[in-house]
Amino acid sequence: xxxxxxxxxxxxxxxxxxxxxxxxxxxxxxxxxxxxxxxxxxxxxxxxxxxxxxxxxxxxxxxxxxxxxxxxxxxxxxxxxxxxxxxxxxxxxxxxxxxxxxxxxxxxxxxxxxxxxxxxxxxxxxxxxxxxxxxxxxxxxxxxxxxxxxxxxxxxxxxxxxxxxxxxxxxxxxxxxxxxxxxxxxxxxxxxxxxxxxxxxxxxxxxxxxxxxxxxxxxxxxxxxxxxxxxxxxxxxxxxxxxxxxxxxxxxxxxxxxxxxxxxxxxxxxxxxxxxxxxxxxxxxxxxxxxxxxxxxxxxxxxxxxxxxxxxxxxxxxxxxxxxxxxxxxxxxxxxxxxxxxxxxxxxxxxxxxxxxxxxxxxxxxxxxxxxxxxxxxxxxxxxxxxxxxxxxxxxxxxxxxxxxx
Numbered sequence: 175x176x177x178x179x180x181x182x183x184x185x186x187x188x189x190x191x192x193x194x195x196x197x198x199x200x201x202x203x204x205x206x207x208x209x210x211x212x213x214x215x216x217x218x219x220x221x222x223x224x225x226x227x228x229x230x231x232x233x234x235x236x237x238x239x240x241x242x243x244x245x246x247x248x249x250x251x252x253x254x255x256x257x258x259x260x261x262x263x264x265x266x267x268x269x270x271x272x273x274x275x276x277x278x279x280x281x282x283x284x285x286x287x288x289x290x291x292x293x294x295x296x297x298x299x300x301x302x303x304x305x306x307x308x309x310x311x312x313x314x315x316x317x318x319x320x321x322x323x324x325x326x327x328x329x330x331x332x333x334x335x336x337x338x339x340x341x342x343x344x345x346x347x348x349x350x351x352x353x354x355x356x357x358x359x360x361x362x363x364x365x366x367x368x369x370x371x372x373x374x375x376x377x378x379x380x381x382x383x384x385x386x387x388x389x390x391x392x393x394x395x396x397x398x399x400x401x402x403x404x405x406x407x408x409x410x411x412x413x414x415x416x417x418x419x420x421x422x423x424x425x426x427x428x429x430x431x432x433x434x435x436x437x438x439x440x441x442x443x444x445x446x447x448x449x450x451x452x453x454x455x456x457x458x459x460x461x462x463x464x465x466x467x468x469x470x471x472x473x474x475x476x477x478x479x480x481x482x483x484x485x486x487x488x489x490x491x492x493x494x495x496x497x498x499x500x501x502x503x504x505x506x507x508x509x510x511x512x513x514x515x516x517x518x519x520x521x522x523x524x525x526x527x528x529x530x531x532x533x534x535x536x537x538x539x540x541x542x543x544x545x546x547x548x549x550x551x552x553x554x555x556x557x558x559x560x561x562x563x564x565x566x567x568x569x570x571x572x573x574x575x576x577x578x579x580x
Contacts, residue, residue, distance in 0.1 A: 192264035206249035247534035273358035292326035324349030339447035390415035418464035442551030490521035505536035540578035
């Protein structure tokens, strides 16, 4: 019965009847399993949308932020996020692409024997040929798999990361969405991702990989933080190159993420970009990682350092249950101040996971710009808090929530 109900909701996503669609959503989504099924349908619907306006399409980054929030907070904490995305889906202009139609489109692509498909995708994107880029992305996905196609899409986006880093974040969201959807639905995501990113690229130039005169240093996070404090950017560069070739390149992002929390940029785009870079690094080669890290350390923020006022102290006189109730009140009504209630909750021993669940559940009480921006920005903060850990979690959460007025 549940399977039939969720299928009726998924079928409604192909229409613009939001009232009927939301009735079907409320009838179908009752647990974590149906919530995930609904989210995957929403992701596919977003991946198959087309916006003719000359603006950055936000559907896939927004829907993927919802999937990340669901994966982090679980059920039922993420229900308000999923419900918003369901309603939002009915506002999207649908593209008529399907896996079968895209495979026919890919049949028009002629690839020189021995040529690398990833290079062909980069040439199509660099040449401003969105239809060709979409077709090559499909061929790549069919021959080498969705992960390889997603990696190539993110790699090619380095040629023009875009105004406010939109192109990189968009490529990452489409690549991650493709893998979440799987084959064959994921083919729609990589094709539309290649099409959209190519359409947005205005000043495409392949990154000058391998031209650095700096030698990689042994990666050391404390050393990186020290040379950032000393403004020794030659050594910063060496450290970043060392991290780029290491097993855990994402560790190099910690100082950048903290700095982006303090300087999140217009509607949070700098923090969103820094968070997207965490996904990008695992899809890039070591030289590409080094290029991207060095680029963002020089351009994304203007200063580095961790604010002492947002670090945790030992213990709290507040009982955990009382701290949670106060946190819920501040998330809903902005009083008491969220900085105080977050501190009390974390210092009293409330698990960070539970704190993040309450933040995600109460996201509708906050806004910055449109709701799409709010969800992307808040999700970046929530994921960054989890990545930095309990001791530094207040930095992304407090700085973000203070910038999200009711």
